Amino acid sequence: MERGNVLVIGNSGVGKSTLINAVLGNEKAETGYGSTGITKKLDIYESDEVPFRIIDTIGFEPSYLKQREAIRAVKKWSKNSVKESEEDTKINLIWFCIDGTSRKLFEKSIKDLSKSTAMWKSVPVVVVITKSYSVPEREENIEMVRTVFDKQKKKSVNLKGIIPVVASVYTLNETAFAAPEGISELIDTTNKLMPEGIKASEKDVNNFKLIRKRALAQGVVGVSTTSAVALGAVPKPLSDALILAPIELAQISALARIFQINKNENFKELIDSIIEIGTVSVGAKTVISSINANAKINITGNVMNAIISGAIVAAIGEGSIYVFDKIYTGEKSVEDIEWVKKVIESNFSSQFIENVTAIIENIAKSGNTKDISKLINALLPVLFRSKN
Secondary structure, eight states, X not given: OOOEEEEEEEBTTSOHHHHHHHHHTSOXXXXXXXXXXXXXXXXXXXXXXXXXXXXXXXXXXXXXHHHHXXXXXXXXXXXXXXXXXXXXGOOOEEEEEEETTTOOOOHHHHHHHHHHTTTOSSSEEEEEEESOOOHHHHHHHHHHHHHHHHHOSSOOSEEEEEEEOBOSOEEOSSSOEEOOBSHHHHHHHHHHHHHHHHHHHHHHHHHHHHHHHHHHHHHHHHHHHHHHHHHHHSSSOOSSSGGGHHHHHHHHHHHHHHTTOOOSHHHHHHHHHHHIXXXXXXXXXXXXXXXXXXXXXXXXHHHHHHHHHHHHHHHHHHHHHHXXXXXXXXXXXXXXXXXXXXXXXXXTSHHHHHHHHHHHHHHHHHTOOSOHHHHHHHHGGGOOOOOO
């Protein structure tokens, strides 16, 4: 089985480092006492005897700034783990440690957990109740954890188990002590959940990459729309959308690179079909003629051309994002040319024409026709994603 990674997280002083040493069977993680945590950065530990690695984190401190530092550290580790050279540091399972002697689980602790591990929504979480010395209180602590997690409105944590542990011998007096307990159960539970965790982390990494790609793609569409507005604002008749072809080609090519669409023999046909519909087809021309024919619009020709140009580029960009998104996730292929055409054509629906017309009318009423940036902002509501 692939050697997975366990993230250990919790408030300072709950005994994370002691727990790690108990699991690994040696003193690899530094431990200590005091009001502040010992771990100052994230470290990864492993042992030949344990089939998973353990990532020790900065403890959550009472100080707001230190809490932010701890959350930021886990987020940074998570983002770095997505990089190809850091694939062995992905988080596959989480141990959320709480102090059994406190007899209280603050909801804020769960919120800190959710914030710092937001990237790993599917990864299994095991709550480890550390310092669980009192046998009668263990069931009470387990019930306390279940109750607090059940109260969470947003189920952002994939809770899979609750295990009380005593990581090291705790001396009560000269004749009584609490022996180590629960470590074997924690290791067995982790091993059992690890295959699920490895699959879950792959899913979460892919989702993270997809979100990043969508954000980058929206940026490309925004820049392309700006260019189209500027081009359309130059005084000249906009009889068709051919003048937008270079901008569209650059936009679609950039979007294809973001979504890593392979340039096989069908790639050119895919791009050509999008360009054709967006620049020379009946669809784009209908948009132009329909809006220009609206007698209610009292606005100069170059301003109207700027808005229409930007709207066409924005609509094609949004349609292309939808297409490339589906191809990237494997729901569609580069060969589905007819489907692609339908998606792009649907972005020039009568509703689209009505939206653009309404924007032009609002701009005409406001009188803000000289500021290109305002024209662009007005176009933003037109951006939409096809639901085909």
